[in-house]
Amino acid sequence: MRQLDGKIAVVIGGSRGFGQGIVRALAAEGAVVWALARNAGRLAQLKQAVAGVQTLLADVTEAQTAPQTLRATRPDILVLNAGATPSMAPVHQQSWEQFARTWQTDVYMTFAFGKEALLLPLAPGSVVVIVSSGAAIGGSPLSGGYAGAKRTQWFLAQYLQHDQRTSVPGAFRSAAHARARRPRRRRFAHAAGLSQRNRVRHQQSGAGIVGWGFSGYSIRCRHI
Ligand SMILES: NC(=O)c1ccc[n+]([C@@H]2O[C@H](COP(=O)([O-])OP(=O)(O)OC[C@H]3O[C@@H](n4cnc5c(N)ncnc54)[C@H](OP(=O)(O)O)[C@@H]3O)[C@@H](O)[C@H]2O)c1
Numbered sequence: 001m002r003q004l005d006g007k008i009a010v011v012i013g014g015s016r017g018f019g020q021g022i023v024r025a026l027a028a029e030g031a032v033v034w035a036l037a038r039n040a041g042r043l044a045q046l047k048q049a050v051a052g053v054q055t056l057l058a059d060v061t062e063a064q065t066a067p068q069t070l071r072a073t074r075p076d077i078l079v080l081n082a083g084a085t086p087s088m089a090p091v092h093q094q095s096w097e098q099f100a101r102t103w104q105t106d107v108y109m110t111f112a113f114g115k116e117a118l119l120l121p122l123a124p125g126s127v128v129v130i131v132s133s134g135a136a137i138g139g140s141p142l143s144g145g146y147a148g149a150k151r152t153q154w155f156l157a158q159y160l161q162h163d164q165r166t167s168v169p170g171a172f173r174s175a176a177h178a179r180a181r182r183p184r185r186r187r188f189a190h191a192a193g194l195s196q197r198n199r200v201r202h203q204q205s206g207a208g209i210v211g212w213g214f215s216g217y218s219i220r221c222r223h224i
Pocket of ligand 1: 019036037042059081082085134
């Protein structure tokens with residue numbers, strides 16, 4: 001039996017790059033994986049190449065995408081990975097639209113899916129992983145609003161954790177329950193390719209990942 005047999009995962013921005021790697025890792029551990037992106041051709045290729053992958057053609061910047069996706073799939077694992085390619089130029093050479101591109105995609109996705117995950121809510125034991133960036137710590141002077149957008153994803157993870165603890169009925173479990181679930185969380189991290197070795201790789205590439213869970217314990221926001 002594989003570690004994620006019977007689980008449903010949704011990877012937002014799962015058609016290429018890091019997202020496709022996460023899709024492949026989750027499918028290899030037995031999860032039914034839904035990959036969401038805008039390019040139909042890439043999604044079709046992915047579905048053909050990886051067993052157990054289903055696809056969703058959608059744009060995260062549209063208001064209906066988050067509620068429709070979560071209501072239709074009810075994931076145990078939700079990975080918010082989509083990101084706009086930042087416009088690379090000094091601030092004085094950018095338009096506001098270029099500067100704010102990552103806010104419209106990365107931050108909006110985190111806001112919209114995070115909000116919907118709490119409103120549904122996702123089932124206890126579900127995990128949400130938000131893919132941020134090392135730029136959230138050090139800044140990134142040539143990529144406009146990118147670093148600020150990626151930092152805001154951290155704040156959103158904290159706000160959503162707080163909102164979940166204080167206002168989602170039934171989401172809170174005791175500390176003992178939390179301790180009992182820790183091995184499961186490690187298994188997920190391992191299955192998603194976040195083993196110790198991969199953590200180092202992610203750190204080197206500058207990716208930052210934060211998450212929160214619906215089983216009551218606080219998954220600390222962390223940069224790995
Ligand atoms: N690459 C790096 O070095 C690096 C470093 C640090 C952090 N990160 C973060 O890691 C994440 C993934 O990066 P990556 O380099 O793997 O990106 P990527 O190769 O450009 O892939 C982005 C994914 O998101 C999807 N996407 C983009 N905009 C979307 C939208 N509006 N609606 C739906 N899907 C959308 C893309 O598919 P479609 O275009 O078909 O929609 C694609 O599947 C991002 O959040 C990025 O900020 C990357």
